[in-house]
Amino acid sequence: MSLKRVLVTGSSKGIGRAIAVELANDGFHVVVHYLKDEKGAQETAEQIGIENGSSSIVQFDVSDRSSAKKTIESDMDTNGVYYGVVCNAGICRDGSFPALTGEDWDDVIHTNLDSFFNVIQPIVMPMVRSKQKGRIVTLSSVSGIAGNRGQTNYAAAKAGIIGATKSLAIELAKRGITVNCVAPGLIETDMINDVPLDEVKKIIPLRRLGQPKEVAGLVSYLFSDKAAYITRQVISINGGMI
Numbered sequence: 001m002s003l004k005r006v007l008v009t010g011s012s013k014g015i016g017r018a019i020a021v022e023l024a025n026d027g028f029h030v031v032v033h034y035l036k037d038e039k040g041a042q043e044t045a046e047q048i049g050i051e052n053g054s055s056s057i058v059q060f061d062v063s064d065r066s067s068a069k070k071t072i073e074s075d076m077d078t079n080g081v082y083y084g085v086v087c088n089a090g091i092c093r094d095g096s097f098p099a100l101t102g103e104d105w106d107d108v109i110h111t112n113l114d115s116f117f118n119v120i121q122p123i124v125m126p127m128v129r130s131k132q133k134g135r136i137v138t139l140s141s142v143s144g145i146a147g148n149r150g151q152t153n154y155a156a157a158k159a160g161i162i163g164a165t166k167s168l169a170i171e172l173a174k175r176g177i178t179v180n181c182v183a184p185g186l187i188e189t190d191m192i193n194d195v196p197l198d199e200v201k202k203i204i205p206l207r208r209l210g211q212p213k214e215v216a217g218l219v220s221y222l223f224s225d226k227a228a229y230i231t232r233q234v235i236s237i238n239g240g241m242i
Contacts, residue, residue, distance in 0.1 A: 003029035003054055004132075005082050006223070007072070009062055009119055010089030012040030014189035015139070018212035019086055020044050022220045024053030031075065031082070032057045033089065062089045062115035063107075072122045081126040084135035086219060087119055087161075092191060097152045105153045112157035116164045124172070133176035135223045138165045140183040142238045158183075162234055169232035178231035180222050184215050185238025205240030 005028070011020040012034040021044065024030045030048060032055050034041035041057050048055040056079070060071040076082065090112045093104040120136060127134045143151045144158025162181055169179035186192055186200060187210040201207050218237055221227055236242065 002080065003027060004084070005029045005031060005080055006084045006086065006135075007031040007033060007058075007082050007119075007123070008086040008088060009033045009115070010035075011044055011086075012037040013044075014191065015184065015187060015212045015215050016086075016088040017044045017047070018216035019088060019219050020055070021047055021051065021053070022213070022216035023086075023223060024048040024055060025051055026220055026223065028083070028223070029054040029056070031055070033062075034059055035061055035089070062119055063110040065114070065118045068115075068118040069122045072119070076123075076126055081130045081132075082123055082134075083127075083132060084137070084223060085120060085123055087116060087136075087138045089115060090139065090157075092151065092154050094150045094154065096150055100153060108153040109157050112154065113160045113164075116161055120168070124168075127177060128172070128175050133228075134178075136165075136168070136172070136177065136179040137219050137222050138179075138181045140165075140181050140234065142183055142185040142236065142241055145183055145234070145236065146242050165234070166232050173231055176228075178222070178228065180227075180231060181234045182215060182218055182222070183234055183236045183238070185210060185236070185241045187212060187215060203241060204238070208239065210237060210239060 006023050008020045010016040011032045020030045020032055032041050032044045045055045060067045093108050138161050140161045141158040143155040147155045165181040
């Protein structure tokens with residue numbers, strides 16, 4: 001019996017890599033996605049292989065609608081429909097709102113929000129037609145729920161992800177496809193290298209950063225049979241920040 005296939009975008013490092021490895025450990029065939037970091041994607045696949053998991057690699061720009069559609073459809077035509085997708089890929093271009101450039105705004109919105117449509121839309125109808133139910137998990141952020149100084153563009157994109165996720169969940173519920181959103185707080189990845197951690201930890205009740213494996217564990221649960229009755233939810237994992 002062939003393994004159920006799951007696409008994890010932005011899985012060449014950080015949270016995406018942790019999710020990819022965790023889902024492979026759960027018995028899924030993970031399609032590891034990257035844009036520029038081919039070496040990182042290969043390292044993710046190698047880690048999955050070391051733990052006896054199954055994976056393959058795809059490359060495309062989640063902000064490029066035609067490229068994403070072409071690559072996703074080609075992969076499904078060749079290897080089979082996805083059982084699920086984790087929309088994790090994202091970027092940040094932080095700065096005070098008056099100092100943001102149009103490019104800062106557009107890059108973040110196109111990559112973080114437009115990717116919801118660009119990645120999921122080509123996948124949905126094949127999932128529905130396969131009649132194997134399925135799982136969709138999107139990644140928002142504590143910034144998308146509460147806002148954050150210097151992240152107006154990022155917060156706007158991540159808040160949009162929440163609205164889109166909730167709406168799609170309603171549309172797909174009768175098909176047995178659950179759609180949920182995970183909203184991490186400060187997780188120990190390269191994205192927070194410039195954050196003043198000593199100060200930030202003071203506003204986190206648990207007084208520490210989260211780990212990528214902890215986010216991956218939540219996504220793993222949402223992909224499990226135990227979570228079959230959970231859909232249209234935003235689940236925060238932020239150490240009690242909000």
